[in-house]
Amino acid sequence: MHLKHSFTSEAELKEKLDFIYSQSKKGKYFHGILEVAFNEVTITTAIHNIKANKGAKTPGVDNNKIDKCLQMKKDELIKLIQKQVRNYKPRLVKRIYIKKSNGKLRPLGIPTILERIIQECIRIVIEPIVEAKFFPNSFGFRPYRATKHAVMDIVSKVNVNSKVKPTYIIEGDIKSFFDNINHRILLKKLWKMGVRDKKILAILKKMLEAGYLEENSFYSTEMGTVQGGVISPLLANVYLNDFD
Numbered sequence: 001m002h003l004k005h006s007f008t009s010e011a012e013l014k015e016k017l018d019f020i021y022s023q024s025k026k027g028k029y030f031h032g033i034l035e036v037a038f039n040e041v042t043i044t045t046a047i048h049n050i051k052a053n054k055g056a057k058t059p060g061v062d063n064n065k066i067d068k069c070l071q072m073k074k075d076e077l078i079k080l081i082q083k084q085v086r087n088y089k090p091r092l093v094k095r096i097y098i099k100k101s102n103g104k105l106r107p108l109g110i111p112t113i114l115e116r117i118i119q120e121c122i123r124i125v126i127e128p129i130v131e132a133k134f135f136p137n138s139f140g141f142r143p144y145r146a147t148k149h150a151v152m153d154i155v156s157k158v159n160v161n162s163k164v165k166p167t168y169i170i171e172g173d174i175k176s177f178f179d180n181i182n183h184r185i186l187l188k189k190l191w192k193m194g195v196r197d198k199k200i201l202a203i204l205k206k207m208l209e210a211g212y213l214e215e216n217s218f219y220s221t222e223m224g225t226v227q228g229g230v231i232s233p234l235l236a237n238v239y240l241n242d243f244d
Contacts, residue, residue, distance in 0.1 A: 001028045005035035013041050017128045024132035024194050033197035037125040038085050043078050046120035060112035061094045061213050069113055081117055088203050090210035091115055093226050109212055109226035119230040122200060127234055129194045135244045141233035179224040181239050183208045189238050
């Protein structure tokens with residue numbers, strides 16, 4: 001299915017996303033995602049979303065904050081983002097470390113503001129495609145879902161009125177999951193789930209391989225997706241879907 005990208009308001013964008021979700025539920029595949037993702041309305045929505053994020057004031061390797069984008073004229077900013085996408089060359093990700101509850105350090109990647117906007121534009125459009133394919137028992141990093149919903153699901157299964165009831169709860173953790181995602185497998189999974197726009201997949205591939213900067217030293221990223229990237233939680237769920 002080739003998506004039309006002639007919409008002029010956020011209400012029409014929402015209708016488009018709802019349509020994509022419903023068609024994905026029916027098993028449809030999608031082309032023309034790039035044009036929808038970088039329509040003026042989608043870009044404006046992405047900027048608002050990034051602005052509302054608590055990390056908007058944190059600069060990437062270029063030291064620019066969201067304020068610099070907001071000071072630009074709207075048309076100039078939109079044209080800049082569209083130009084960046086046409087000749088896409090991702091900027092390096094800045095790597096920092098944050099302390100976990102157990103005292104260990106967790107790596108966190110901080111893309112530039114423009115990279116975050118580009119990621120958010122893509123996330124907005126591919127999310128309904130893959131959300132339609134996700135399993136109902138998956139709760140992490142998903143819209144309108146939280147830990148409390150996972151707990152309620154477990155409680156309902158334990159208390160189900162049946163002769164056969166669950167007797168085990170298994171708790172586990174995938175060590176360094178975000179750092180070890182295989183790019184080739186991830187892109188194949190996106191294709192399988194309906195993301196059939198080769199231009200979008202090419203951008204995601206470059207994004208994943210961008211590399212990161214840590215204390216002025218460059219490191220390549222042949223594996224993994226940036227923990228801290230706007231689109232990373234969605235890509236993580238795509239990768240885990242078969243496991244779910």
